[in-house]
Amino acid sequence: MSARQALRVPDGRPAVVPAEERGRGRDDVRLMVSRGTAVSHHAFRELPGQLRAGDVLVVNTSRTLPAAVDGTASSGARVVVHFSARGDDGRWAVELREPVPGGSTRRCAGGPAGSVVRLPEGVRLVWEEPLAAGEDRLWWVRPSAAVPELLRRHGRPIRYAYTRRDQPLSAYQTVFALAAPDGAGSAEMPSAGRPFTAGLVAELVSRGIQFAPVVLHTGVASAEAHETPYPERFEVPAATARLVNAARAGGGRIIAVGTTAVRALETAAGGNEADGLVRALAGWTDLVVTPGRGVRVVDGLLTGLHEPEASHLLMLEAVAGREALERSYAEAVRALYLWHEFGDVHLILPDEEPNAPHCCSNAL
Numbered sequence: 001m002s003a004r005q006a007l008r009v010p011d012g013r014p015a016v017v018p019a020e021e022r023g024r025g026r027d028d029v030r031l032m033v034s035r036g037t038a039v040s041h042h043a044f045r046e047l048p049g050q051l052r053a054g055d056v057l058v059v060n061t062s063r064t065l066p067a068a069v070d071g072t073a074s075s076g077a078r079v080v081v082h083f084s085a086r087g088d089d090g091r092w093a094v095e096l097r098e099p100v101p102g103g104s105t106r107r108c109a110g111g112p113a114g115s116v117v118r119l120p121e122g123v124r125l126v127w128e129e130p131l132a133a134g135e136d137r138l139w140w141v142r143p144s145a146a147v148p149e150l151l152r153r154h155g156r157p158i159r160y161a162y163t164r165r166d167q168p169l170s171a172y173q174t175v176f177a178l179a180a181p182d183g184a185g186s187a188e189m190p191s192a193g194r195p196f197t198a199g200l201v202a203e204l205v206s207r208g209i210q211f212a213p214v215v216l217h218t219g220v221a222s223a224e225a226h227e228t229p230y231p232e233r234f235e236v237p238a239a240t241a242r243l244v245n246a247a248r249a250g251g252g253r254i255i256a257v258g259t260t261a262v263r264a265l266e267t268a269a270g271g272n273e274a275d276g277l278v279r280a281l282a283g284w285t286d287l288v289v290t291p292g293r294g295v296r297v298v299d300g301l302l303t304g305l306h307e308p309e310a311s312h313l314l315m316l317e318a319v320a321g322r323e324a325l326e327r328s329y330a331e332a333v334r335a336l337y338l339w340h341e342f343g344d345v346h347l348i349l350p351d352e353e354p355n356a357p358h359c360c361s362n363a364l
Helices: 044-050 147-154 198-206 238-249 259-268 312-320 322-334
Strands: 030-035 038-043 056-060 068-073 078-086 092-099 105-107 116-118 124-130 138-143 210-216 232-236 254-257 281-285 300-303 345-349
Touching: 030 044, 030 322, 038 044, 038 322, 044 198, 044 345, 056 238, 056 259, 068 147, 078 147, 078 232, 198 210, 210 238, 210 259, 232 259, 238 254, 254 259, 259 281, 259 300, 259 312, 300 312, 312 322, 312 345, 322 345
Parallel strands: 030 345, 056 210, 056 254, 254 300
Antiparallel strands: 030 038, 068 078, 068 116, 078 092, 092 105, 092 138, 116 124, 124 138, 210 232, 232 281, 300 345
């Protein structure tokens, strides 16, 4: 049995609306902290007290795109196209979905090659080939017009069935999001950064905690399909590589904000050299971080709560260890944490403080 199958991780409760609709702001979520098998509970606003001067938070600055666009299939059926990633040759990887009552969508097969979907303003998408051989979820399509402009005028954020209603694009942007000159961005929000506010960032900086940006444009990650992640475009800038390497040399901890930051950073440290240094790098990454591969740079991870079948759990196990991961997820279910992009968050830290408290009642 594989490690993924053997993990005993329970289902949780989805967050159906953003934190600002449930409470006082987007930082009004709970924070579960794991240090080894010790688990404590906090408000996210208490994050500065869980970190220390010299730590580096690696954040994904990719901006979320309004990546869902209504269209019409060759059969005349109404469809929704989820734009996942732009290829180097001008094609786009897309997922085809069909509307369902309640405003959400469900997956339907793409293709066959040569079929056409018509979008607003007469834009045509011509299906060419599956992104991965033998699969029909994501296809490479050839658009007849510039997609970034199409998304700006007619797109909306991708939404899944566990959410209550459509939300404005601003609800899917993090405080770290930056517009790319070429209009590139993420099909789905790098959601681990969502609870941060400008005020909290300022407080963290005032305590000697540094921020290092990376870019990884996330593709679609359907809640109904738990495939291994597809290749994604990323960049680790030279300044980030220098900062991370200097912090590690000085005893600082590298804490990734989200699985996307882990994927980018570990890709940049994954060359033939065994020195563990991060190097400036850009391109496409197909890295899947597993317990067998391990992590070479990342010491900790701030992330959301993932479904039992999600491949992200392999990465969490690589960072935290199996026993710690199973213990923390059982505790999250017991304490009624909320899952998914609008939910609560989980901070995994090295097991360096064996006497850390197991519970903090003010967040329960």
